[in-house]
Amino acid sequence: MIAYKFMSAGAVAPFTRRPWQLPGPSGAGAWLDALDDRPEHGVHACRVRDLSFWLESELWRVELHDPLHEGQRQIIGSRGRLLERVSRWEEDGARSFAEACAWRARDRAVAALHREALDDEDALLAGCSSLSDLRSVSNGIAARSGGLPAALAGYLAETVDFLFDGDAACSAYISARSAVVAERGDEDAFGAEREAQSWMLAERLGLSP
Amino acid sequence: MIVNPDDLSCKELVELVTDYAEDTMPVSVRTRFEMHLSYCKPCRTYLAQMCQTIRLAGRLSEKALPAGAKGALLAAFRGWHRGDGGQR
Numbered sequence: 001m002i003a004y005k006f007m008s009a010g011a012v013a014p015f016t017r018r019p020w021q022l023p024g025p026s027g028a029g030a031w032l033d034a035l036d037d038r039p040e041h042g043v044h045a046c047r048v049r050d051l052s053f054w055l056e057s058e059l060w061r062v063e064l065h066d067p068l069h070e071g072q073r074q075i076i077g078s079r080g081r082l083l084e085r086v087s088r089w090e091e092d093g094a095r096s097f098a099e100a101c102a103w104r105a106r107d108r109a110v111a112a113l114h115r116e117a118l119d120d121e122d123a124l125l126a127g128c129s130s131l132s133d134l135r136s137v138s139n140g141i142a143a144r145s146g147g148l149p150a151a152l153a154g155y156l157a158e159t160v161d162f163l164f165d166g167d168a169a170c171s172a173y174i175s176a177r178s179a180v181v182a183e184r185g186d187e188d189a190f191g192a193e194r195e196a197q198s199w200m201l202a203e204r205l206g207l208s209p
Numbered sequence: 210m211i212v213n214p215d216d217l218s219c220k221e222l223v224e225l226v227t228d229y230a231e232d233t234m235p236v237s238v239r240t241r242f243e244m245h246l247s248y249c250k251p252c253r254t255y256l257a258q259m260c261q262t263i264r265l266a267g268r269l270s271e272k273a274l275p276a277g278a279k280g281a282l283l284a285a286f287r288g289w290h291r292g293d294g295g296q297r
Binding site: 054073 | 214215232236240241243246249250267
């Protein structure tokens, strides 16, 4: 099965720290075997729709070998190998992805405020045209409002803070958490927003499902 | 506490870190744990520190204790069980 895997720098698995062999001129890298038959010790990768849950510094297209096990937001194989590096991810892909996530969070916040007839805050956020502007306006709303506007603005301000600090993964996560606030505590909104982020990422990087 | 299969709080991660380090965690919890690590740098640092502590502490033996330390530790734990916080 063809899947995707985020890796630490140098094609190192982010949690086990196992290095994967790089593809050579003649094709795919060597197979990396699972440590044993337990699913938690298998070779992990994910489908396109779950990419945003696993952001790391490198993104690779990989092949997983049967037997496969369907895990939560991941596919687990008995072995795997690297096929191709998605270099567009490292060429500003992370930053621009997190920016797009922040604007999605802004748009969702505007829609939520509009539904509650909170027109002043809705208009202020809708009028932001840069991330600096969004952070400044959000901080202002968070400081002087309460309830839904303050909560949403707090998330937006943090989203931009982490983005400006260069932490795209945390910024995108906070963007997705803000969906739960916008949907009045519906935890399912988090997973749904993460999936929407994944599809957006796949489109930006030209990945096939 | 809200349990979201796609998420885990920093507080939950701290409570689970020993199970993760000792590889005794069910795969569903392990997945949530690692999802959290994917975006949370402070928790990555915490996990690395815990793993380092476990590695270093694993090298210690009873013989490595300085004189008097064993008695002091046992007294502290007895006091802790009595509820006086180990104060002597």
